[in-house]
Amino acid sequence: MKIHFIGGAQEVGGSCSVVEVGSRRVLIDCGQRMGGGAEVDRLPDLQRVQELGGLDAILLTHAHADHIGALPLIHLAYPQVPLYTNEATLALMKIMLADSLKIMQMRWLHEAEIPLYPEHAVTSMLGRVEVVRPGDTFDLGEGELQATFLLSGHVLGACSLTLDTAEGRVFFTGDYSVDAQRTVDPITVPTVRPHVVVTEATYGNRLHAHRKAEETRLAEAVARVVGEGGKVLIPAFALGRAQEVLLILLSEQKAGRIPRFPIFVDGMVRNVCQIYSLFPEFLGERLRKQVEREGNPFFSEASAARAVSQTERESVPLGEPCCIVSSSGMLTGGPSQFYAAELASDAKNAIFITGYQDEESPGGKVLALAEGTERSLRLGDRLVQFACQIAKYNLSAHADAVQISSLVAQLGPRQCYLVHGDEGARAALAPMISQTTETLLPRNGEVAEFAFAPSLGRATARPQRATPVELPALQRGPKAVKHGHAILNQARKAVALIEEVRQVGWRPESQELLLYVPFPKSFQERRAAFVRELGERLGAGVVVLAKNTAGELAELVRRRLPLGARLVKAPSLFPDGRAVLKVRLADGPERQRLAEVLRRETGLVVELEEPGEAGEARETVKADGRMELNAAYRRVREVLGSAGLAVLRCGKKDSPQEHLEVGLLAPWLLEGHEQLLQALEGETGYPIRPAGANLQALEKRARELLPPAWQVLKPFQWSGREARLTVARLPQGPELELVTRKFREELGVELKI
Template sequence: MSTVEKQLDDLKAQIADEVPDDISISDVSYEGPELVIYTRDPKKFAQNGDLIRTLAGRLRKRITVRPDPDVLSRPTDAEKEIRSVIPEEAGVTDLDFHADTGEVVIEAQKPGMVIGRHGSTLREITQKVGWTPEVVRTPPIESSTVSNVRNFLKQEREDRRDILERVGRQIHRKEMSDDEWVRISTLGCCREVGRASFVLNTPETRILIDCGDKPGAEGEVPYLQVPEALGAGAQNIDAVVLTHAHLDHSALIPLLFKYGYDGPIYCTEPTRDLMGLLTLDYLDVAAKEGRAPPYESEMVREAIKHTIPLEYGDVTDIAPDIKLTFHNAGHILGSAVSHFHIGDGLYNVAFSGDIHYDDTRLFNGAVNEFPRVETLVMESTYGGRNDFQTDQADSERKLVEVINETYDKGGKVVIPAFAVGRSQEIMLVLEEAMRKGKIPEMPVHLDGMIWEATAIHTTYPEYLRDELRDRIFHEDANPFLSEQFNHIDGGEEERQDVADGDQCIILSTSGMVTGGPIMSWLEHIGPDEKSRMVFVGYQAQGTLGRRIQNGWDEIPINGRGGRSNTLQLKMDVETVDGFSGHADRQGLMNFVRTMNPRPEKVLCVHGDESSVQDLSSALYHEFNMRTFAPKNLETFRFR
């Protein structure tokens, strides 16, 4: 008998001792980080609301209770009972029964009403029908991504369950080493922006954190071939942790499966969906530009199938010696500061991912309170000594001013924007400005993936700022449903109509002008002296966006028919700071200043060379802590 089998037998006996005599325990198993308890008496389990909480506390494990398949009521009967329990105003749109696990997935417009106060309605459902309810939100804006991901995971339930059981056994295996140390190796994004990737090593476990590309630098990928990563074989990586979905952090996650990785990816649920959206588009753009894509779309599906979503604040075992907790990073939807508790109190490391310290229209500011943190690996995108962004209110006033000036001249405003995060932030600013009469009402055309990304935002309002979340819950007040917003879905013909039409605002990907529909807008509107391009996001070195920002007015562009042309850019170019999803220099300093507890060491990463060195020096002088501005392929040993 393996150590895991012995452990499960012991747990089954312990649980049987803890529960009342009239509740049977037929089996226990691991599925990913969760302990699943099977019982022939799910209704009695549900009647005792504190029982699962008590068991979880005593066993120090996340617990799910499922009914034995042979005690389930028929789905047709169960559906009637379930609908009688759930208030009609919850807006149930679908019920999907899975007899193999005894779960019923309930899709509703208002999931909170299905859950009930402290889970009371869920318990009532189980008490009546025995099935274990799982609740998901019906997207207020129809999202093909959310629908495709949910349908795909439904089709792959059997495979996914096998994956989770295998992962669960890996997590709860017996530790093999008596040594105690912690290492971090840098595989990318050091003294540069992009290709974020790190390895967190212990004698027992190897975790890969992020695996992205470098904007505007084709072929520059993380150093995955080194022994600390894939050089020793993909099977030596125990888990992948993805901080957020932007391509400079996620683009090459699917590539791992091409190399033979078969383990879990931990991220938030919206990060999973956005990763699917962005990586599939990444492949599409590569194909359109005649570049060989680094992996096939099948690898994106593999990545989604291997994802284990975690919620903010849930402490989760991801290895025998490592617990992971995600916290809001305030950067984009689902972005997470990733906190690792290593060993039995041995060491604690936090990876900031990308952070925004202050509240924005979209998100609450980044969380920086932890039980313990000895080392912080922190982004430094705006860490330079002069990297102070304009106050957001001032930025919004300037954007309004630019739009009004352009409108009065009879021109159009073209805003290159990241599909995820900045676009939704700008949409909120524009919706309010038109509603309050600060700018004239005019069409706001959304091109590229912006509409789809917006639909995903409305699917997960619990990840948004409190006030915005409340507005989305009320459809008549959902700002993203404003009639000014028009999804460009008619291709070049519709773009030409917009270019020939009256004043308007165009939000288009890509945000750094590295490809995508923004190139078409440059052709259509770039030669118009009355119009204006407005940058509202970071433009990395080497990108066309940075060159235009720096004054280039002759733009290399692939003309229709594949010919290479030079475009004369006559439209004005403006930069409006303050909308970035990244903290500026002051925000980064404040993140560390108010961090509780304050770390002993900080590794400054994800910034140009001067930015990481400036921030590293400032943190050292201000807080008298050990700071580093590492290069790629450095290893730091702690303990």
């Protein structure tokens, strides 16, 4: 058996190796080199793969760019070769590679660095992925090669890889962690003994600080800066570190050990958080239970964390004291670079570094500033003066020297290869590895060759083909589906990679899955096969409903408008599937072309009007007897408002039939207004129904009605239209009467003291 070390041997970056045994060749990881500028050779030596005569399979340990960044290129060369990984890593890969494409575009525009691969290479590659569960053993060539992934801590979905062959057993650790992290459990150590271990050595010359103490130190430092009126930026890698930092701050806030302050989350981080909450079975036990109980743990209702949209970004540095967690991790680009430039000059603010920094990266240079006398630094195209506090916290997701050598000692292999570490780290680690194990420090381009006794066993599973639009959670079949909650969970995973789906719902009475998309008609045409298959697999009906059609249409138009043209007013939608837009755009073929493009993309009949044409009147004119939706909402608010009813929200619902739902503090407040409602229904062309009580708003208003002098012992207990309250002293006479009447009149609620 041979291991060809192609990239990522004496370095962190560009991880890539080929294992050759019998007639089989498998590639393990295929990453990019990350830091540095246009002069860096980003790719491992892929030529070598060709010289070896091609590949039978590609195995992926996890979704960090230094392990998957060059995959699309290998895929272009070998489009038929299947890739194997787990479903969480597959979902993360899609996000990570989309981001890589974006970064390459930027580098192409600003630094004339040529993109490594085109977009279609990514899509096509994701279509060749087959998913396997950690712990399952699968065949990669009958009688020659078997593979088993096991979770390795580090980040969501990260795995080690055991290869059993006719010439012995090799254990590739991949990237791994031994300390308990907030998100994932430590590495699972295999129970079978390998002949050869190939281990990462990132921190082979380092001992980590006590994890818990370091977490506390970070949380307290952030709280101190915010408490003194400053803002803290924590640049963090979008996959892994950002989730750890968020959970540390949120749990310290929840426990009351630090005060609650806003935490803004920007960059790719939010999407990655979403994937974490979609795959609870890959999380550590505590977080898994929390996710199963409460859903997304990063952005739950009680959480102080908020995702920042692109339009809000500029206002964050001008706003209240806060903490900002944003990618990129080394300030090489992304929103973190913008925030650093904005915050750096104020001594009240702070930049806290929590992860590995390439010396040449802006993040590395910021750290160097803290030690030296230099006070200015170039960030992107801005020269920035630094006065803010700078500090470093060690929250590593890699094993340290003692942890690595202990793992190797526990496994007791005959040979151990140290990779994924710089020369210093590997040289320091080598003497710590047990003397009964032969320890080797391969360099890129070198080949290891050995032969031990066969270790093949019986395969326990077969990988499942996963197309990028259909994740494998579904492939466990409808038998596993017990109730709506389980179906919803599966459906969320299934649509995770379908961009058009904005929300998923479940209608228990009809056992139907609801998919909310901006343009239902075109969605149903384009994704007909997916919708059908989804229904079959779940054993449930699938209904496609509209969500935010007008808003997304406006967004789409803005992107598609030719130079110099302008959207003048938000689109008006009509129930017959027409959309009328006011666009300032010269007449002629350009206009027809735009209407055609929009029709194709949305399935709506789009009419483009010149502002000031007859369109003005048409906007609220009834079509098919119904009022344009936004006009209808306005009218509902107007009419009910004039009757003294505050409308909290108004929206169109499609179930059980199309109607307008009006949200007031409580539905019973509409009682006695039947005539008004009838008139409104006639005018808008929609039936009007009240939404359920908004208990939160109701309670808030109820509290405001209570005189402060009443000492409330027990908060409100609601039962139907009755509110019970326990107070220290029974209020008397006119005061009690007044409050009771206010409750009855304004809230329609009987107050019982």
